[in-house]
Amino acid sequence: MEFISDKNKLDYYIKKYRLKDYFSDEYFPEHYKYMTVTKFARDEYIFTERGNIQYMYIFLNGKVKVCSLLRNGKQQLLNLITGISFFGDLELFNITNPFITIQAVNESYAIALPLTFTQELLFQDSVFLKHIGTLLAKKIYVFTSNAALNMNYPLENRLCSYLSFISKKINIEGTEYSYFNENLSETAELLGTSYRHLQRTLKDLKESNILEKYEKGYIVKDSKALSKLASDEYLI
Template identity: 35%
Template sequence: MKKISNDTLLNKYIVKHNVKNIFDDNTLKYAQIHYYEKNEDILQADCELNYYYLFVDGKIKISYLLENGKSILLKFCTDFESLGDLELLNDIPIRCNVEAIENTYLIALPAKILRDSYCDNPKFLKHIINSLSNKLDATCNNSSYNLVYPLINRLSSYIVEHITDKGYIQLNSSFKEIAQFLGTTYRHLNRTFNTLESKGIIKCDDKTIYILQEEELKKLSKNLYI
């Protein structure tokens, strides 16, 4: 991790993501830019939360650590996201592992400063409520979907969610990561890709997936991941 002293970059992200709707200037004077390289750990489960993070650029992976040492992939993030909501409010150890999948920038605010002076601020509490409710909604939606529908429906939904105007998707995640997210194995995922390809619905070229029958793909897609 690198701390970047660049007020221009910090202000750019503050304006872009309307951070002043969450924190006032007195709090933002403590804000820093933290830069994490690809595959670097941002937060580790069971460790103390030193910084409350606002994810502003890059791509991250969030996983929940189980008691047996295994982890469940909860989500990938490429859009604005806050990290450390529960830990900050309840003063508990970090619950999830957060890893940079691409080079990533975050706005960091010292957790102690926020606990001492900001946890009763109405603007911040509204942000926390919205953040936690969105995470709960996404987790319930995605977990229920993985339990109810066969993999061919789940994979179709994943593909539909990522279709571009050009009629194809470029997979930015590894097949292992996609399998984790869809709650399956690498082999089962590979077989299901082959099934969709044999039906003439998609064509796979390494990590580029061409959509040949978008309407058929949408029929298979029963829901969208959040």
């Protein structure tokens, strides 16, 4: 994690994402004193299981995945996030979930608020509390919907949804492709399947000319077909 002490950049993000709307006019100047822009590198963890959470983050842009650590030691995908969200909102209320991880998929930006200095101020801000309540309700809905997707949809659909989100763009001889080169054992865990089943599904997508093996991963050859199979994407 990199802290960026640049007030111009902070002001730019506040204006671009209308972040003042999340706070009351009375308390925003106090919150502003403690705000810092933060940058997370690809694959960097924002929260780790059983980690000591010191900040609440207003996630701005990039991509992150939220996973749950199961009792058998495996991980399960809960959510994929690309837009404005709050991380550490439960911890603000001294409620901790030691089995949740949040990891950046690509370079991502957020605004950090240190809980030590801002917790009591945030509790006094009725506008902020109203927004947090709404966002927490949305998270419950999203997690429930995504859990249903994990249980009720074939792996092919879930994998295509995941590929649509996780793949990065690369250029091959002047043509841009989506490229997937994640660890397949970890991907199988996240999607709640076996490594062999994942391999068979990737093989089927390759034989359908949707994917093509490239270096240590796969490129998407037919993005329209991939999107069609991912008709029910993970909610964000």
